Amino acid sequence: MTPTAPTAGAVTGGAGTAGGEGGLPEAATRRLSGGAWSSGLSVTDFASCLDMGMRPLGFVQGYAVMQWSWYMATGGFAGMRGGLGGGGAFGAGWGTAQRRRGQYVEQWQCPHGFVGAEHRMYGMNYELTWLEQSWATGWGLAVGRMVDEAASLGATGIVGVIDDMRPLAGVNTVEFRASGTAVAVDDAPAPAAPFTTYLSGQRLAKLFEAGFAPVSVVATLSAVQMLGYCITNYQLAGTAQVGWYGAGGGGGVGTIDQVNRAQAAARRLARERVRAQLGGDVLHGATLESSEREIGEGDLSVQCLLKGSRVRQFKDFDPLPHPAPVVRLT
Amino acid sequence: MSVRDEVRQAMGALSGGSAPGGRGATSDLSIDETLLLHSVGWEPVDMVFGVSWWSIPWGVWQWTTGEVQAASAAFAGAVDQAAGLLRGECQKVGGTGVLGVEVSVRVSSHHVAIELAGTAVKRTGRPHEGFEFISDLSARDFVLLTRAGWWPLGLAAGASFVVAPRRTVGQWASQQGQNTELPNLTEALYLAREGAMERMQRAGASMKADGIVAVKLREGRASSNIRVMQFVAIGTGVHLRAGEHQVIAPTMVVPLDERVRQFDVTSLRGSGGR
Numbered sequence: 001m002t003p004t005a006p007t008a009g010a011v012t013g014g015a016g017t018a019g020g021e022g023g024l025p026e027a028a029t030r031r032l033s034g035g036a037w038s039s040g041l042s043v044t045d046f047a048s049c050l051d052m053g054m055r056p057l058g059f060v061q062g063y064a065v066m067q068w069s070w071y072m073a074t075g076g077f078a079g080m081r082g083g084l085g086g087g088g089a090f091g092a093g094w095g096t097a098q099r100r101r102g103q104y105v106e107q108w109q110c111p112h113g114f115v116g117a118e119h120r121m122y123g124m125n126y127e128l129t130w131l132e133q134s135w136a137t138g139w140g141l142a143v144g145r146m147v148d149e150a151a152s153l154g155a156t157g158i159v160g161v162i163d164d165m166r167p168l169a170g171v172n173t174v175e176f177r178a179s180g181t182a183v184a185v186d187d188a189p190a191p192a193a194p195f196t197t198y199l200s201g202q203r204l205a206k207l208f209e210a211g212f213a214p215v216s217v218v219a220t221l222s223a224v225q226m227l228g229y230c231i232t233n234y235q236l237a238g239t240a241q242v243g244w245y246g247a248g249g250g251g252g253v254g255t256i257d258q259v260n261r262a263q264a265a266a267r268r269l270a271r272e273r274v275r276a277q278l279g280g281d282v283l284h285g286a287t288l289e290s291s292e293r294e295i296g297e298g299d300l301s302v303q304c305l306l307k308g309s310r311v312r313q314f315k316d317f318d319p320l321p322h323p324a325p326v327v328r329l330t
Numbered sequence: 331m332s333v334r335d336e337v338r339q340a341m342g343a344l345s346g347g348s349a350p351g352g353r354g355a356t357s358d359l360s361i362d363e364t365l366l367l368h369s370v371g372w373e374p375v376d377m378v379f380g381v382s383w384w385s386i387p388w389g390v391w392q393w394t395t396g397e398v399q400a401a402s403a404a405f406a407g408a409v410d411q412a413a414g415l416l417r418g419e420c421q422k423v424g425g426t427g428v429l430g431v432e433v434s435v436r437v438s439s440h441h442v443a444i445e446l447a448g449t450a451v452k453r454t455g456r457p458h459e460g461f462e463f464i465s466d467l468s469a470r471d472f473v474l475l476t477r478a479g480w481w482p483l484g485l486a487a488g489a490s491f492v493v494a495p496r497r498t499v500g501q502w503a504s505q506q507g508q509n510t511e512l513p514n515l516t517e518a519l520y521l522a523r524e525g526a527m528e529r530m531q532r533a534g535a536s537m538k539a540d541g542i543v544a545v546k547l548r549e550g551r552a553s554s555n556i557r558v559m560q561f562v563a564i565g566t567g568v569h570l571r572a573g574e575h576q577v578i579a580p581t582m583v584v585p586l587d588e589r590v591r592q593f594d595v596t597s598l599r600g601s602g603g604r
Binding site: 256279327 | 342362368439580
């Protein structure tokens with residue numbers, strides 16, 4: 001099964017392989033074709049794999065280094081940032097804004113009218129589609145290259161996948177990396193492409209016993225930028241109760257609607273995007289990592305990374321007997 | 331059927347079949363938790379989220395002593411709103427309860443941020459019976475609790491933020507060079523504790539809970555100001571549904587296996603990893 005990528009256009013296994021056209025780097029091909037097999041499995045996970053009839057073939061990896069920037073020179077709503085500081089300049093920014101297809105965008109308008117050049121007359125939440133696509137491309141390349149290596153070994157799947165992203169060289173370069181242990185299941189029909197899963201060892205065995213087959217690792221990043229309008233700005237600065245700016249600010253204590261909408265949108269986008277890739281399968285053991293970056297006074301960037309193992313039910317669920325409570329005497 | 335046969339059957343399903351189609355589901359439960367829930371007639375539906383930020387006015391931390399009411403009110407409002415959003419998402423995906431809710435609380439000078447994330451669950455093979463609970467209990471704790479005749483109702487939370495008074499010059503002078511208690515800070519912590527615990531218990535009572543289990547506390551300094559003390563208490567309100575507590579009577583076992591250190595695959599990355 002080719003690893004799924006969060007957005008259309010992201011590269012999946014086999015395309016864009018690091019070794020040039022249509023294959024692995026020559027050294028990798030040579031290394032993988034002979035010598036002792038390698039594995040990232042612990043001894044216990046190794047034993048568990050052998051119990052399941054899985055034979056380790058090799059410790060496979062994929063890497064992709066991407067140029068990484070929070071702001072695009074063109075496109076999206078990046079051009080608007082300068083226009084939000086004052087109402088008069090907003091029009092110019094607004095005119096250049098292009099809403100992308102399906103992009104989440106929401107706007108707020110100041111209830112006060114023109115106050116001054118520093119007053120935020122408009123606010124906006126919008127999805128950073130270019131950031132999401134860059135992430136999906138980097139992640140898809142790394143995972144795809146890992147799957148390519150496994151496929152060249154004739155693997156049935158890759159277990160114990162680890163993936164992450166980190167700055168590599170300088171502030172605008174990030175490295176995506178994925179690794180796992182390619183395994184072969186003897187006497188079993190091979191899937192169209194190797195399956196991938198974050199699970200290994202006993203947890204993987206329990207998955208099979210529960211009637212689920214691993215399909216692929218799935219991950220998506222959603223990013224929403226919030227450019228606060230005056231009320232949000234005052235609320236985040238704690239000055240919503242000062243003078244007549246309190247209108248709409250709840251007298252100081254109150255919900256910060258624009259932030260809440262941005263946070264909810266980031267989570268909803270991540271979940272919807274993952275769901276769109278499942279095709280009726282289940283995302284198992286999902287994890288959500290969320291974070292915010294303050295990109296200026298009253299402005300936030302919210303990111304959510306949702307990932308897990310896509311699994312498919314291959315047999316009816318065997319219900320466990322009612323669990324018996326025990327006390328361990330150790 | 332042996333696990334080897336099941337693996338072969340699974341590979342056969344992957345090589346021949348296609349995705350079942352329809353709406354995919356997400357779950358942050360482990361396979362153990364999923365199996366355990368199934369054994370007692372529940373199943374995961376989807377991951378659900380509730381996030382709420384509430385503002386705290388500028389200046390409430392300065393030139394005052396005692397409880398900062400605005401901060402406590404912002405916390406209460408944010409928890410209520412986040413729980414409401416979580417409940418709304420759960421009902422939208424067809425769940426009747428939310429289990430294993432991860433609670434994140436962040437308090438800064440000007441806002442409180444509450445983030446709730448969990449998995450919506452529903453009863454297997456039974457019609458929708460309306461919303462039942464939000465709980466930060468794990469699936470294992472949920473199974474044990476319900477088996478004992480108790481039922482989760484919702485998250486009960488309380489918080490209090492207190493600014494301790496400054497010491498008098500006389501107190502300051504007399505405490506110099508001594509290892510001695512600082513009563514102003516101790517009392518501030520106690521005041522915050524009483525406020526938070528009382529609010530949490532009141533929240534439990536308002537949902538008609540008999541008690542609150544698995545209470546988690548967060549206490550200590552609230553900000554860069556060393557005189558601001560916080561106390562946050564969050565747990566799951568429960569009530570006795572079966573009329574009386576059901577004795578579980580666990581079986582004692584003596585495991586004969588050696589404890590094996592679990593392998594963490596992320597350790598392969600070394601310290602340079604995430």
